[in-house]
Amino acid sequence: MYLELDPALKAALPEDTNTFEWFLHAKGTTHREEKHRLTYETRLGEHHIFVKRHLGCGWREVLKDWYRLRKPVVSARTEWDGAAILAEAGLRVPRVLGKGERGR
Template identity: 85%
Template sequence: MYLELDPALKADLPEDADSFEWFLEAQGITHREVKHRLTYEAHLGEHHIFVKRHLGCGWGEVFKEWYRLRKPVVSARTEWEGAAILEKAGLNVPRVLGKGERGSYPHSV
């Protein structure tokens, strides 16, 4: 498991909460929901945040993307890496306050 949170955001989590589980189970205003992906808006202490939750995909989705000669998206990593690249290029992007992954995707090898 990998989880990196902004210290101010982590300080606002309930003391006994598992950080990863809190973000998986938190409730908020849903802005987009497609298959295993969900983007929702929530409040955590003084923070107004958008959470992008991606629960991976199955082999069927992987084969479909390979058939289309596209790289399958198996986690939200592509989004936070993309935000970092755009920021480095000088573009204004939303600040990433946290990122994490849990489990493994054998088809991502």
């Protein structure tokens, strides 16, 4: 499991909380929901944040993408890597305050 979280957010979590599970199951206002993806807005202490949750996909989706000569999207890593590249190029993008994945 990989998890990187802004120290201010980590400090705002309730004590003895499994950080990964908190972000997977936190409640908030849903802005977008698709098959394996969810974007929701919530509060964590004084912080107003948006969480993008990506639960991966099954082998059927992977094979379908390969058949179409597309790279399968199996995690949110492409999104946080893309945000870093755009920020380095001088474009304004939302700041990534946390990222993580497990089961890879």
